[in-house]
Amino acid sequence: MLPLLTLLVLASTPLESPPEPPPRPPPPECLSSQGRTVCGYQCKANGSGARCAQTPYGVCQVLAGNVICWDPPRVVIHHPPDTAARPECKESRGKVACGYNCRVFNGEVACNSTPYGVCTTHFAKLVCWDPPESVIHQYGAETPAPRCLNASETVNCGYDCKATRTEVQCVSTPDGVCRLDNDRITCFDPPSLLHCDHSYPPPPK
Template identity: 35%
Template sequence: MVTLALLVALHAGAQTQECKSAYGKTACGYHCLAAYGVIKCAEHPQGTCKAAYGEVACGFDCTAAFGKVRCAPDPGGVCKAAFGDVVCSGPERPDGAGWRGPNGRVDRWRADGSHDRPWRQAVEVPPQECKSAYGKTACGYHCQAAFGDVRCARTHKGACEVAFGKITCDDPPRWVVLAPDAPAMSCLTAYGRTACGYSCQAGYGDVRCARTPDGVCQASFGQVACSE
């Protein structure tokens, strides 16, 4: 398991920003690249830029295929070329709203490799994966391919289960993802249904799970009840 702090700090001090001029334009950042009348620079010292098919893209794990160039937006993201497309994802986004904060601004990595939201550097984030099947590609965690579909959990503490002709994926609340010692979700399948979470119980034709690790579920009196 790799800490996000290690990913963003590694070699950060060894890189310096640069400015590049071409085509009557100037851009500043890291690993700047000029091609096809465009100049672009990576925002993070570990980012890269790639030029292909008349495009220039900057980010992480940049991949060129099928006439497209795509890069993951943040460290830890991955890209995969399959079925005529290039699909990229960023690292897990436990705030549920991508990297956009509650005030609407987009978070940015600082030039020294740190980030303006410290909790994002403290969470241990294992590498994501991409899975391709049935002409589709999905990226994330615990990816599953079955029944003509491909799905992944958004966070490493989420879970996916294949049963009864479909793939069910779910993720815990943000605070669970950020808690270092919190366990990952699990899934339970019964009565033609699948639920993912914690303390899962099946009974009376129903399946339910608590949303958090300290929640509990109980099957009694004709129903399954769960706390949060």
């Protein structure tokens, strides 16, 4: 038998309650249009049909006469930003793009696939770049912001960018390095050794 003091200590020790599961996402919906029914999230319809996002994190909009739906990649769902960034779709001259940080320039439209990317314009070009998934798995909401650098008519985006008069190179990860010696650029990215295990995704914003 256990001593009386041990029994009293055990009796007075509060039991930890199990962690509460994350809130369940909203249920999907169904929408009928033109004799066809579609199901998913944020469903939209117009005169030509209906579409839905496949996850509660996606977006649907009616643009250029069509229903456009887009879902973020899983790495973004499991590693959302601290900001209130949400995906969107934009249209320019009949062209449509969806994602984050969407930009319209000179009749072109482009977006980032993740909220951690960057878009820039240079010499009538619209360029968007996103960190690889391994970087977002490693840093999550604290993923360092990449940047874009140009030289003459050339532009490149990433980390630790270096440029000569005619060339720009960047690394793809914040842990990489580029070095400029005698107008020659050498860049190196270490391999990712991180394996990310996920449980429940966070609730959609």
